[in-house]
Amino acid sequence: MAQQHLDPTDHPTAGVTTGEALGGYLRAQATEFLRALRLHRESGGSGGGAPARAYPGAGEGGAEESGGAARALRRSARRISGSLHTFRPLLDTAWSEEIRPELAWLSGTLGLEHAYEARLERLLLALHRLSGSTAVPAQAVGAAVGGGPAPGAAPERGNLTVGAAKAGALLDRQLTLARTRAHSTALQALGSSRFHAVADKIALLASEVPLTPAAPTTDLRPLAGAAGERLTDAVAALPLVTAGHPYNAEALVHGLSPDPSPHPQDTPWHQVRLLLRLHRYAREVLHGPESPVDVRLLAAGQALDRHRDASEAAGAAAQAARTPRIAPATAYALGVLHADQRHEVEAARFAFQQSWQKQTVGAP
Amino acid sequence: MAQQHLDPTDHPTAGVTTGEALGGYLRAQATEFLRALRLHRESGGSGGGAPARAYPGAGEGGAEESGGAARALRRSARRISGSLHTFRPLLDTAWSEEIRPELAWLSGTLGLEHAYEARLERLLLALHRLSGSTAVPAQAVGAAVGGGPAPGAAPERGNLTVGAAKAGALLDRQLTLARTRAHSTALQALGSSRFHAVADKIALLASEVPLTPAAPTTDLRPLAGAAGERLTDAVAALPLVTAGHPYNAEALVHGLSPDPSPHPQDTPWHQVRLLLRLHRYAREVLHGPESPVDVRLLAAGQALDRHRDASEAAGAAAQAARTPRIAPATAYALGVLHADQRHEVEAARFAFQQSWQKQTVGAP
Numbered sequence: 164m165a166q167q168h169l170d171p172t173d174h175p176t177a178g179v180t181t182g183e184a185l186g187g188y189l190r191a192q193a194t195e196f197l198r199a200l201r202l203h204r205e206s207g208g209s210g211g212g213a214p215a216r217a218y219p220g221a222g223e224g225g226a227e228e229s230g231g232a233a234r235a236l237r238r239s240a241r242r243i244s245g246s247l248h249t250f251r252p253l254l255d256t257a258w259s260e261e262i263r264p265e266l267a268w269l270s271g272t273l274g275l276e277h278a279y280e281a282r283l284e285r286l287l288l289a290l291h292r293l294s295g296s297t298a299v300p301a302q303a304v305g306a307a308v309g310g311g312p313a314p315g316a317a318p319e320r321g322n323l324t325v326g327a328a329k330a331g332a333l334l335d336r337q338l339t340l341a342r343t344r345a346h347s348t349a350l351q352a353l354g355s356s357r358f359h360a361v362a363d364k365i366a367l368l369a370s371e372v373p374l375t376p377a378a379p380t381t382d383l384r385p386l387a388g389a390a391g392e393r394l395t396d397a398v399a400a401l402p403l404v405t406a407g408h409p410y411n412a413e414a415l416v417h418g419l420s421p422d423p424s425p426h427p428q429d430t431p432w433h434q435v436r437l438l439l440r441l442h443r444y445a446r447e448v449l450h451g452p453e454s455p456v457d458v459r460l461l462a463a464g465q466a467l468d469r470h471r472d473a474s475e476a477a478g479a480a481a482q483a484a485r486t487p488r489i490a491p492a493t494a495y496a497l498g499v500l501h502a503d504q505r506h507e508v509e510a511a512r513f514a515f516q517q518s519w520q521k522q523t524v525g526a527p
Numbered sequence: 528m529a530q531q532h533l534d535p536t537d538h539p540t541a542g543v544t545t546g547e548a549l550g551g552y553l554r555a556q557a558t559e560f561l562r563a564l565r566l567h568r569e570s571g572g573s574g575g576g577a578p579a580r581a582y583p584g585a586g587e588g589g590a591e592e593s594g595g596a597a598r599a600l601r602r603s604a605r606r607i608s609g610s611l612h613t614f615r616p617l618l619d620t621a622w623s624e625e626i627r628p629e630l631a632w633l634s635g636t637l638g639l640e641h642a643y644e645a646r647l648e649r650l651l652l653a654l655h656r657l658s659g660s661t662a663v664p665a666q667a668v669g670a671a672v673g674g675g676p677a678p679g680a681a682p683e684r685g686n687l688t689v690g691a692a693k694a695g696a697l698l699d700r701q702l703t704l705a706r707t708r709a710h711s712t713a714l715q716a717l718g719s720s721r722f723h724a725v726a727d728k729i730a731l732l733a734s735e736v737p738l739t740p741a742a743p744t745t746d747l748r749p750l751a752g753a754a755g756e757r758l759t760d761a762v763a764a765l766p767l768v769t770a771g772h773p774y775n776a777e778a779l780v781h782g783l784s785p786d787p788s789p790h791p792q793d794t795p796w797h798q799v800r801l802l803l804r805l806h807r808y809a810r811e812v813l814h815g816p817e818s819p820v821d822v823r824l825l826a827a828g829q830a831l832d833r834h835r836d837a838s839e840a841a842g843a844a845a846q847a848a849r850t851p852r853i854a855p856a857t858a859y860a861l862g863v864l865h866a867d868q869r870h871e872v873e874a875a876r877f878a879f880q881q882s883w884q885k886q887t888v889g890a891p
Contacts, residue, residue, distance in 0.1 A: 292776070295784040327783040409773030410874030412656070418863050419691040420659040484859045491858035495848045498862020499782050506870055510774030 180449045182253045182378030188448045189246060192239045193369035199235035200362060203353070206232060233273050233349070240270040243368070245444040249390045253381060255373035265361045272352045278475070279342035283334060285476045289503055290331045290496070294324065326492030330500060333483050333493060387445040394438040398519060401431055406512040407520070414509035415502055429474045432512065436467035462518040470511035477504035544813045546617045546742030552812045553610060556603045557733035563599035564726060567717070570596060597637050597713070604634040607732070609808040613754045617745055619737035629725045636716045642839070643706035647698060649840045653867055654695045654860070658688065690856030694864060697847050697857060751809040758802040762883060765795055770876040771884075778873035779866055793838045796876065800831035823885050830879035837871035844868060 206228035244266040247259045352358055405411050417426060443460060484497040570592035608630040611623045716722055769775050781790060807824060844865040848858050 290783065293779060293781075293783040295781040324783065409877055410870065412867075412870070412874075415657060415863075415867060415870075417657075417659040418867070419654070419657040419688065419860055484855070489855050491848070491853050491855050494855035494859040495862040495865075496783055498859040498864075499779075499866045500862075501859075502863045502866030502870070503776075503779060503782070506774065506776070506779075506866070510776075513773055 179382045179384060181383060182250070182374055182381045184451075185246065185250050185253060185378070185383060185448055186372040186374055188452070189243060189372045190369055191452065192242045192246075193365045196236060196239040196243070196365045197362075197369055199232045199239065203229055203232035203236065230277070234277070237270045237273050240266045240273075241440070242444050242447070243365070244270070245441050246448055249441055249445045250383065250386050250448070252386065253375055253378035253383075255375065258373045262361070262364050265357070265364075269352065269358065269361055273349050275345035276342055276349055279338050279345055281472065282476050282479055283338040283342070285472060286334050286338075286480060286500065286504075287331055289476075289500055290327050290334075293496075293499060293503060294327045326490070326494075326496035329490060329493040330480075330483070330496035333486060333489065333497075334479065337483055337486075338479065383449055387449055390438075390441050390445045394435070394442045397431065397435045397438050401435060403516050403519065406509075407516040409513055411509065414512070415505040418502055418505055426474060426478070429470070429508065432467060432470050432515075433474075436464070436471060439464050439467060459518055459521050463515055466511050466515035466518060470508055470515065473504045473507035473511055477501050477508065480504060543746045543748060545747060546614070546738055546745045549610065549614050549617060549742070549747060549812055550736040550738055552816070553607060553736045554733055555816065556606045556610075557729045560600060560603040560607070560729045561726075561733060563596045563603065567593055567596035567600065594641070598641070601634045601637050604630045604637075605804070606808050606811070607729070608634070609805050610812055613805055613809045614747065614750050614812070616750065617739055617742035617747075619739065622737045626725070626728050629721070629728075633716065633722065633725055637713050639709035640706055640713055643702050643709055645836065646840050646843055647702040647706070649836060650698050650702075650844060650864065650868075651695055653840075653864055654691050657860075657863060657867060658691045690854070690858075690860035693854060693857040694844075694847070694860035697850060697853065697861075698843065701847055701850075702843065747813055751813055754802075754805050754809045758799070758806045761795065761799045761802050765799060767880050767883065770873075771880040773877055775873065778876070779869040782866055782869055790838060790842070793834070793872065796831060796834050796879075797838075800828070800835060803828050803831060823882055826882040827879055830875050830882060834872055834875035834879065837868045837875055841865050841868035841872065 244263050247254060247263055251259060402413070405413055413428070417428070439460070443464065446457070446460075447454070480497050480501040484494050484501070489497075608627050611618060611627055615623060766777070769777055777792070780792070803824070807828065810821075810824075811818070844861050848861040848865070853861075
């Protein structure tokens, strides 16, 4: 896909990857998008896997296929949007500025349902781990609600166990509701004229990329390099010395803070996560999407995904604790859970620091 | 103090430290004990620093001196008791078996008040850290109780902050009560005929140590070495591989467990703490109490002290959460606090593992 000239003397951009490769990459991603959309429509178009409880009659296979299709839609939407951002000067400005917010809207809308599902799963798993149980299925949490202390358990200790079960049931209720709403919103989005306009634009992109006249012969490396620099600059601003010191207790520093947004300390890490993604996509454009993945870059990205997931899960636990009229035992369990997830945040920062130490972001 | 012969050929125990040194060590520790007791009586005998709130009229200086005296009493009681244990075969059995439980009783009774005081301080400091505040004095916590949300704070977020303040006030109440009781118990103990009997025995020990006839020429190293081996064996049984892996999340595994004694995993660490202490005292007997401290042994011991303190503080937070009719916000704050202290437990294990790696427990 990359334009490579074997004789480095016969062309001013000999041996380098040019805008031609960007065109190829965008066409390929647009084709992926259209394929995912077709798959989604064929699978019944339930928009990302219906919550089984809300739609008990939905075919499992169809929902799973549709979930995969939604992920594939988001995957190519993110890549198209990211490439338009990194290689902005090489593309028709008006077109680019029109489609980017639409892709962001689409990817955000389609991602929410899965995010709530994953958040609930993470929190329920943590509750089971904290209860010294690894075998209790998710349903057992719901079943235990309101059951009082288990037979044979002393009231004081049974209390907290019921607390964990009640906390799980409360989170299940709140996050399943949020997920169901996100599901409906995604379905509406996919049926909207706004979405059809995006799909039409992507269909055009699959055949013709609106590159500037100079783009096909322009070296892509300076723009890709700039994306790499934005990443390294943002990483340099992170408190990596602290993060590399295990058990620094930084992530929980505002665990009981009166601040309405108690974890501004997470924001620069979230920002690095996005910049790392843009850097990865720029590498894909230069080296082709099939080029071998840099495992260290992958590890760093996974650490930041874990950081984001734990940060949001901790927030959900704190939010659930603000539900009026909950039992003290429920609130206690949510407090333990919140702190546990904040330590996951800290652990993820440590993991990122460790993988970054080994990392050299050179020329992409 | 150690019996050293310059010519290694003129004596069967030439060049080694014998039971004579043990006698010297025990006499010195007994003298220390008597000096601390005299200091304690001169300072007014309030038995370890009266809680300021319970005894507002108590002289600060006297209380502090008395606290220091109580610490010194415990310090020598522990050393005498530990040496009797390690070098048991070299001492009159009946005498040794009679005095050891008495010393354990005394040291335990005198230690409780300070333990409750330190636990409260640790928990209040943690609450301030978790509230994103490092400057709030302990009194402010009590003053905030029942005050409702701070002016200008939204109810939802003000809620949890009040939770932290209420949690602090609850812990303050419970641990100050426990401390006051421990203070009275210590005072009663120091005035009891049981204590006077111990003091009389120690006074005798200061002039004459009941060594066995063979003891003065017996090499101390095999018995001291056995103490070192008991330590290394116990350390070998610890899950050090896990502990050396940062953020292993082991310490909180039973954070919400229904088990009435939810942290049996702490017990072997507490045991190693005691064995490390015995090893340290055996080294003092062999090399003299003024011999240079092994800094690595010191670091390992400090990590285990921190492990014990955090473990007990986490237990106190969990215990306070079982108080009937507390507000959900209080319970939430106690849950966060409990998890925070359990992570301190995990951090202490990591610190121990790190210091132990550098450590070689050779011949003492």
